[in-house]
Amino acid sequence: MSEARPDPAIAQTVRVVLVAITKHGAAQVAALAAQLPQAQICVSAKFADLMQGLPNPVHSYSGAFKDEIAGLFQRHDQIVFFVSLGAVVRLIAPFLKSKDEDPGVLVVDDAGQFVIPVLSGHVGGANAWAEKIALLLQATPVLTTASDVGKTIPVDILGRELGWVVECPKINITRVSAAVVNEEPVAVVQEAGSRQWWTRPTPLPANIHLFDSLAEVDLARFKAVLWITHAEVPEAQWQALHERLVVYRPPRA
Known part of the structure; x- marks a missing residue:
């Protein structure tokens, strides 16, 4: 009868990846990665030089970005996209399974003002990570889960x-x-x-x-x-x- 989902934070270190496809996004990833040394980085190969000097593992890709999404979903618990919200929704749509299986997906806007949990915000932990990342970026977390907005029991x-x-x-x-x-x-x-x-x-x-x-x-x-x-x-x-x-x-x- 159990419907529990194991908490990655309890079972193991949360596998976080910071993702960018533009030069500006890559610069934001580099700034955030310096504060999250456990996070991995996924960035276009032409902007990989912006990651020099960081302790974070870096994966640089040279093909189509859409071909990276399946691997990101398989390898990570939290995916932080410095990519437009609409683009992220279209990219991840083919890979969605359920809230008990999908990783947390977050989007940071191009100006670094807002952090938006898009997927698995509640059960998958993306809401909590949105608040954490917003604090690091001095941004605003945009939460829409009713229990979080209403400050009540999840x-x-x-x-x-x-x-x-x-x-x-x-x-x-x-x-x-x-x-x-x-x-x-x-x-x-x-x-x-x-x-x-x-x-x-x-x-x-x-x-x-x-x-x-x-x-x-x-x-x-x-x-x-x-x-x-x-x-x-x-x-x-x-x-x-x-x-x-x-x-x-x-x-x-």
């Missing part, structure tokens, strides 16, 4: 950095996420795991109510239940809550 990745695993059908994620972002009453029942799961600088939204056990919850009052537990969830409980329940499994001590 249902599908809650506790991921703590090693929690989500357990429920996908439809439950959709239904519960809607209740969260629509500010409907939501119960968070925590019977296990770290209490340090709320990491936003803003207070927990008023529609989120905390409980120590499921027995405390008047289920008729809440549109959704997020249950953090090691306990077995009886089939009758899944049936009773139908699509209103998402279960999280923290690692056992």
Whole structure:
């Protein structure tokens, strides 16, 4: 029943690549790469000399740029394009699979003013990387994911950095996420795991109510239940809550 996607930041070093096809874009890549020495670089061969002196691995290509996209998708977790948004959308379209498989894709505008997560912003981590890169560039991250904009609980990745695993059908994620972002009453029942799961600088939204056990919850009052537990969830409980329940499994001590 698990629908979890492993967090690359937990499982391994995140594989980031900075991509440019123009001289101006390559200069921006060089400036950002100096602050992200773990990132790889993909740049047109005619601008490869702009990368001299950087510690980053550099891949320079001389053929058609569109022929590089498949390899970028296979080799990297986050792809940062210094390329126009429209061009990126057209280039990556043939390679899209699902939010559980696609890498994070970000676009930085030509003036370096905005960082836009285009693909896998939430589950794939591109939103978090957009904020990180925007800080380095002194730019503005352009986030459109409802839970990030509304500063509320990201249902599908809650506790991921703590090693929690989500357990429920996908439809439950959709239904519960809607209740969260629509500010409907939501119960968070925590019977296990770290209490340090709320990491936003803003207070927990008023529609989120905390409980120590499921027995405390008047289920008729809440549109959704997020249950953090090691306990077995009886089939009758899944049936009773139908699509209103998402279960999280923290690692056992």
